[in-house]
Structures are given as structure tokens and as C-alpha cells.
Amino acid sequence: MTESKFTFKSWFSFVPRKWPGIVTLTLLLIVAFSLGAVIFDGSGKEIAITAIDDDHKHDTEKSSTIWTCSMHPQIQLPKPGKCPLCFMDLIPLETGGDDAGDSRRLEMSPAAVRLASIQTSPVIRGSAATEIRMTGRITYDETALAKITSWIPGRLEKLYVDFTGQKVTKGDPLFEIYSPQLLSAQAELLQAVKTLDKIIDNGSSLRSTAEVIVDAAREKLSLYGLTEAQIKTLEDKGETSDRITVHAPIGGVVIAMEARTGMYVETGSVLYSIAGLSKVWINFDAYESDLPWLSEGQEIEFNSRALPGRTFRSKIDFIDPVLNEATRTATVRASIDNTDHQLKPDMFVSGTAYASAYNAGNDNLLIPATAPLLTGTRAVVYVRLPDDDRIIFEGREVQLGVRTGQYYTVIDGLDEGELVVTNGAFRIDSELQLQAKPSMMNPTGERQMTGHEHHQINGKNGAFPSHEESSREKPSSLNIDKKALNSLTPLYQTYFEIQMALANDSQKEAADAYRNLNENIDAIDMSFFEGKAHQRWMDYSRLLLKHIKDGAGAKGIEESRDAFSHLSNTMIEMQKEFGHAEDRDYFLTYCPMTRDNSGAYWLQTVDTVYNSFYGASMLRCGEIRGTLKAAMITRE
Incomplete structure (x- = not known):
């Protein structure tokens, strides 16, 4: 067979001369297409292989695309569609080629x-130096605080200190008291002294006995409030008196006064309170997180708005070992000289302590x-x-x-x-x-489970613990009887009416259900709950009634939903402690977007999310976090 040789030059001889540019461009396109479709031997096999490789590459790229939700990045699906939580369109997620070690x-x-x-x-x-700022208050030095009481029964004849705030010095007369017992005690002393004087023999046992009697009489008068000087004057004059003047044991300011002229008093009656103000205490309130920085002997400086421009310095001499349960603070005390009486009790101050942590x-x-x-x-x-x-x-x-x-x-x-x-x-x-990598909120980087996948969650490898597993076949933690548990059933049922009413965006139905819930609580016989369970029910009922009142009086559906959030928290805690008697499961449901993205929990009777906080706008937004089984009844 004769082989004919075809060349581009021979082909051009058949082409009109005015077409060479068009023909050249056409030939280039044909050659470029042919190079991708055939191999040089013309077998056609390369065409099939190339097509398979191209299709495989296309499928691989297509299958490697992950689709996620911009609002719920934990949602990652292999194909486009709607987010199962909020029903927004999914967007492609760019996946990097990081190694395992580069996942963070x-x-x-x-x-x-x-x-x-x-x-x-x-x-x-x-x-690591820091400033510990504290607020405080000036108070009395308790070691310089005295209560002036009556040491004998009697009547107050005269007051030398007759108003609160009066300054006294040690030894100043406070009051004069009339007492028949005092007269008798003075007579006993004078008689004992006379008897002692009659005994001449200093070494006799009789004189020793007389001396003991004299000392006892003097001690008795001392216990009645007489000073040594008053007792000596009595012995020297030899005259009794049914009145005694009581003197101040310390100097200071009268901060409280109960004494009144002519008032009858008994032994131990408090008549005055006197505080020495030459030295005062400063009690600071330190938060528990600041306590590691504070220690006794540490310097502290403080000032008061009442004394602008003045800074006082002292040292911590006491830290209360017990916290105040309400304020979560401990008292830190310092003391300071106050001879000029510029610092007054109950004056507010601001203090600062300087400290270094760990290494100095x-x-x-x-x-x-x-x-x-x-x-x-x-x-x-x-x-x-x-x-x-x-x-x-x-x-x-x-x-x-x-x-x-x-x-x-x-x-x-x-x-x-x-x-x-x-x-x-x-x-x-x-x-x-x-990118589904480890982050602050998702340290493992694993894909989070959705509400439709709650049945796959387990305590070992799920994104959150399984309430279903932890609650299966467990009795109520308070071990209440069947009557008490059954009495709660209408309460749960009405709660679920509120839940569905809000999911249906019906505030009116929710308000009616709130009122019915109030009646359910009133109908519960509290005698069914015994021991600790009784007190817990009282606590829960008070909280429930408060949230019910807020929900029933809500002016809009948002207020009703806000009350439902608090109501749900109480109902969930009550269910965990008491359980429920219905022969069906309750589902613990969660939506992370509610309440300004702080999230909220509620209970449902179905395992499909019905969002009570968004209603129809995002009805399926949320996830099932656990299944709550009916409680086992351990006693009738």
C-alpha cells in the first residue's frame, strides 16, 4: 500500500490565499483539543484513562467539600442543604491540609x-506586684471598751455623767447609788476592825482569825464597787454610809447610757458603755480572691473622704479566719493611734495594701x-x-x-x-x-452532635455527658413515695402546655397555662412529702410561684419566655431531685442562642426540638442534651 504523506504545506495549497489567518487559528484550536483527547498511536485508550482520572479528581474534590453553618460551626455535613438547628443555608468550609500536630x-x-x-x-x-484595694470602717478598739454595771442592788441617787458622748477620764465619778446592803457591809467591816483592835497578842490564833475576818469584810466592800481609798476613809472615820459613788475604771467617751436618776437597778444592770478613742481599729473587707496576697504584719495605707489630703499608715494585725457567707469577704483589721481624735468610729475609709506573689x-x-x-x-x-x-x-x-x-x-x-x-x-x-480545629470552646476539635443525633451521644466520646445513661433505672434522690410523685404529674403536664404554647408563639395560651400551673401547686397535698423532701418541696414551690407570677403577668411574649427560662431551671432541678411518675421520657433540650447567646435549657416530651424561645422563626434551633427516665418508686 502506497503511503501518502500529508503535510500542512500541501494542505495550504487548497486554501484560498485570502484565508490563511483564519485557517491558522482554526488549526491551532484543533491541535490543542486533539492533544488532550488522543495519544500518538491513535489507540483511543488514553481517552478513557483521562476521562476516568478527570472524573475521579472531580468526585474527590466534590466529596472533600464540607458544608457548615455560619451560626452553628459545629454543624458539618458532606453536602449542601439547610442547617438542622436554624435552617439557614449551609456554606462550604475550607479544610486545610494541616497535619495532626498542626491542628491548633x-x-x-x-x-x-x-x-x-x-x-x-x-x-x-x-x-508580680499588685495593689489590693479594700473598703473599710473605723471602729472601737475592743480592748479599750468597758461596760459599767451596778455591783449591788439599789437606787441611783445622782448622776455625774448624764449624756451620751460625754468624755470621762479614769477615776471620774459616774453615779451615786443608795443600797441598804452596802450599809450592812460597812457595819461588818467596822465591827471586825474594832474586834481586831481589842486583841493585843499578835501571835495568838484569835488575832489571826480576826485579821482574816477584816480582810473578808474589805473584799466584800471591794466587790460592791468601793475603791481602796473609800474603804480606808471608812475605817479612819468609823462612820457608815448607805450611799456610794462609783468611778470610771477607764477614760474615754460614753457611747451608750442606760442610767437615769431615781432608777432602781439590780446587780449586773448595765448603766454605761465607755470606749477609749486614743486608739482605734480599722476593719477592711477583703474579697476571698485577695486573701492570698494579705498577711499579718503587712503594711497598709488608707484615707477618708472626711479628711481629704491625709494618708494614714498602719499594719495588718488580724485576718478573720472565717468568710462572711453573704458577701464572700473576710475582715482584715489594722489599728492606729488616734490621740488627736481625728478618726471617728463608723467613718468610712479606703485602703490599699501592696503585695508581691510567689517570688519576691x-x-x-x-x-x-x-x-x-x-x-x-x-x-x-x-x-x-x-x-x-x-x-x-x-x-x-x-x-x-x-x-x-x-x-x-x-x-x-x-x-x-x-x-x-x-x-x-x-x-x-x-x-x-x-475550621473545626481545637479552640477555646471546643478543645477537641470534634464535630458537635445535633439535636437529631442525640441518640448517638454517650458519656465516653460524645460532645456532652449523657443524661439518659445517668438517669436510667435510678430512683428519686430523695426517695419520696408514690403519692408524692404522682401529685407532681399535673404540674409537669401543665408545664409542657406552657412549653408548646410558647413554641407556637401563643402568649395567651401560655398565660392561661401559667395560671393553671398556679392551681396545680395549690392542689398538691404537702403532707405527701416527708422529712427532707418536705423542705425541698417548700423551697421549689416558692420559686415556682414567683416564676409563675412573672409569666402570668407578662406584657409580651418575650417577658413570658423570660419567665419560662427561670421556670424551666427550677423544674429541671426539681425533676432531677424528685423524678417523675409518668410512663414516658422527658427530654432535656438546649439552645445556645437564646438569652443573648447565653443559652437556655427546657424540658420536652418529644425528641424533636420545639424551641420555646424562638417559636416559628427558628423552631428547630437547639439540641437534645439528655433523656430523663421515670423515677423508680422504692416505697409506696
């Missing part, structure tokens, strides 16, 4: 760093207080890694010490000189959340 890292461009306003500061070593020198590891993201149990900081070519931030969990003003001390997790993010850390953390 985020690479950013210089432009992105500028847009996010990210700033860093080095980890430094320094003195500059050996404390410090980071700015704006660097850590605090979750309550963990602290996360973002560190810029030392890379000259790329900007990479790495998240770390660190162990913090105490806060010292604008710094936190670091116990573990960072080294000196490392750069920590002090501004923009939350933006980095948010981006890691969107």
Missing part, C-alpha cells in the same frame, strides 16, 4: 493580620491580662511561632497563677520571650472553630 495552628497573611488588628506582646519575667524578685513569668481566653476551667493563649517566612499562630492551654494588676502570672505552658496575642485572640479562635 492557624496561618494568616500579613493583610489578614492587619485587618484583624492582631497585636502580640512578649512573655516577660518580672515582679523579678523571677515571675508574666503575660498581659488581655492575652488569655478564659473559659472558667481552662485558659487558652495564642502564640506566634518563630517563622520568618510565614505568620502562624498556635493555641495553647496554659496554667495561670494569680492576676497582678494588668498581668497574669504563668505557672506552666509558656516560655520567656514567646510572643502571645494580646489583641485579636478571639478572632483567631473563631476562625479555628469554623
Whole structure:
């Protein structure tokens, strides 16, 4: 067979001369297409292989795309659709090729760093000094406080100190008292002295006995309030008196007075309270978080608005070992000389104590207080890694010490000189959340379960603990009887009416159900609850009635939903403690977006979310967090 040789030059001989530009362009397009479709031997096999590879590559790219919700980044699905929580359109999630060791890292461009306003500061070593600010009050020195009482029964004949606030000095006369018992005691002393004087023999036992009697009579008068000088005057004059003048045992100011002229008093009646003001105490209130910084002997300075421009200095001499349960503070006391009486009891003061933590020198590891993201149990900081070519931030969990003003001390997790993010850390953390990487709120980086997947949650590898597992086949923690548990059933049923009414956006139905719930509580026989259960029911009923009142009187559906949030918290706690008798499960439901993104829990009787806080606008927003089984009845 004769082989004919075809060339581009021979082909051009058939083409009109005015078309060469068009033909050349057409040929280039044909050649480019042919190179991607056939191989040089014309077998056609390369066409099939190329098509398969292209399809496989397309499918791989398609299957690797993860779709997420901009409002709920924990939602990650393999295909586009609607968010199962809020029904917003899903958006594609860009997945990085980080290794497992880089899962906490985020690479950013210089432009992105500028847009996010990210700033860093080095980890430094320094003195962890801080100022502890406290408020306080001037009070009396309790060691210079005296109660003046009557040592004998009688009648007050005369008052030398007759108003509160009067200053007295030690030894000043306070009052004169008439007492028949005093007259008898004086006569006993005079008689004993006369008997002693008649006994001449100093060495006889009779004289020794007489001396003992004289000493006893003197002691008796001393216990009645007579001074040694008054007793000596009595012996010298030999005259009795049925009246005695009582003198001030200390100097100071009369801060309380009960004595009145002509008043009859008994032994022990309080007549005056006298406080010495030459020295006063200052009681400061220190928060429990500040107590580690304070110690006895530590210097403290304070001032008062009543004395502007003056600063007083003292030392802590006592720290109360017991906290005030209501204010969560402990009393820190200092004392100061007050000879000029400028500081007056009940005067308010502001104090400052200066302290250093851990190491007295500059050996404390410090980071700015704006660097850590605090979750309550963990602290996360973002560190810029030392890379000259790329900007990479790495998240770390660190162990913090105490806060010292604008710094936190670091116990573990960072080294000196490392750069920590002090501004923009939350933006980095948010981006890691969107990429399903470990972050502040999701330390494992695992995909969170949705409300439709609550049956897959377990205590070992779920995103949250399983209430269903913990509540299965457990009796009520208070061990209440069947009658008490059954009496709560109408209460639960009416609560669920409120829950569904709000999910249906019906405030009127919710208000009616609130009123019915009030009647349910009134109908419960409190005698069914015994022992500790009785007190707990009383506590719960008081809380429930308060929330019911708020819900029934709500002026709008938002107020009704706010009352429902508080009502639900009480109902959930009550269910955990008492349980329920109905032969069906209750479902603990949670929505993180309610109440300004602080989240809220409520109970349902179905395992499909019916959001009582958003109603039809986001009816399925939320997730089932647990299943609450009926309580076991351990006694009838």
C-alpha cells in the first residue's frame, strides 16, 4: 500500500490565499483539543484513562467539600442543604491540609493580620506586684471598751455623767447609788476592825482569825464597787454610809447610757458603755480572691473622704479566719493611734495594701491580662511561632497563677520571650472553630452532635455527658413515695402546655397555662412529702410561684419566655431531685442562642426540638442534651 504523506504545506495549497489567518487559528484550536483527547498511536485508550482520572479528581474534590453553618460551626455535613438547628443555608468550609500536630495552628497573611488588628506582646519575667484595694470602717478598739454595771442592788441617787458622748477620764465619778446592803457591809467591816483592835497578842490564833475576818469584810466592800481609798476613809472615820459613788475604771467617751436618776437597778444592770478613742481599729473587707496576697504584719495605707489630703499608715494585725457567707469577704483589721481624735468610729475609709506573689524578685513569668481566653476551667493563649517566612499562630492551654494588676502570672505552658496575642485572640479562635480545629470552646476539635443525633451521644466520646445513661433505672434522690410523685404529674403536664404554647408563639395560651400551673401547686397535698423532701418541696414551690407570677403577668411574649427560662431551671432541678411518675421520657433540650447567646435549657416530651424561645422563626434551633427516665418508686 502506497503511503501518502500529508503535510500542512500541501494542505495550504487548497486554501484560498485570502484565508490563511483564519485557517491558522482554526488549526491551532484543533491541535490543542486533539492533544488532550488522543495519544500518538491513535489507540483511543488514553481517552478513557483521562476521562476516568478527570472524573475521579472531580468526585474527590466534590466529596472533600464540607458544608457548615455560619451560626452553628459545629454543624458539618458532606453536602449542601439547610442547617438542622436554624435552617439557614449551609456554606462550604475550607479544610486545610494541616497535619495532626498542626491542628491548633492557624496561618494568616500579613493583610489578614492587619485587618484583624492582631497585636502580640512578649512573655516577660518580672515582679508580680499588685495593689489590693479594700473598703473599710473605723471602729472601737475592743480592748479599750468597758461596760459599767451596778455591783449591788439599789437606787441611783445622782448622776455625774448624764449624756451620751460625754468624755470621762479614769477615776471620774459616774453615779451615786443608795443600797441598804452596802450599809450592812460597812457595819461588818467596822465591827471586825474594832474586834481586831481589842486583841493585843499578835501571835495568838484569835488575832489571826480576826485579821482574816477584816480582810473578808474589805473584799466584800471591794466587790460592791468601793475603791481602796473609800474603804480606808471608812475605817479612819468609823462612820457608815448607805450611799456610794462609783468611778470610771477607764477614760474615754460614753457611747451608750442606760442610767437615769431615781432608777432602781439590780446587780449586773448595765448603766454605761465607755470606749477609749486614743486608739482605734480599722476593719477592711477583703474579697476571698485577695486573701492570698494579705498577711499579718503587712503594711497598709488608707484615707477618708472626711479628711481629704491625709494618708494614714498602719499594719495588718488580724485576718478573720472565717468568710462572711453573704458577701464572700473576710475582715482584715489594722489599728492606729488616734490621740488627736481625728478618726471617728463608723467613718468610712479606703485602703490599699501592696503585695508581691510567689517570688519576691523579678523571677515571675508574666503575660498581659488581655492575652488569655478564659473559659472558667481552662485558659487558652495564642502564640506566634518563630517563622520568618510565614505568620502562624498556635493555641495553647496554659496554667495561670494569680492576676497582678494588668498581668497574669504563668505557672506552666509558656516560655520567656514567646510572643502571645494580646489583641485579636478571639478572632483567631473563631476562625479555628469554623475550621473545626481545637479552640477555646471546643478543645477537641470534634464535630458537635445535633439535636437529631442525640441518640448517638454517650458519656465516653460524645460532645456532652449523657443524661439518659445517668438517669436510667435510678430512683428519686430523695426517695419520696408514690403519692408524692404522682401529685407532681399535673404540674409537669401543665408545664409542657406552657412549653408548646410558647413554641407556637401563643402568649395567651401560655398565660392561661401559667395560671393553671398556679392551681396545680395549690392542689398538691404537702403532707405527701416527708422529712427532707418536705423542705425541698417548700423551697421549689416558692420559686415556682414567683416564676409563675412573672409569666402570668407578662406584657409580651418575650417577658413570658423570660419567665419560662427561670421556670424551666427550677423544674429541671426539681425533676432531677424528685423524678417523675409518668410512663414516658422527658427530654432535656438546649439552645445556645437564646438569652443573648447565653443559652437556655427546657424540658420536652418529644425528641424533636420545639424551641420555646424562638417559636416559628427558628423552631428547630437547639439540641437534645439528655433523656430523663421515670423515677423508680422504692416505697409506696
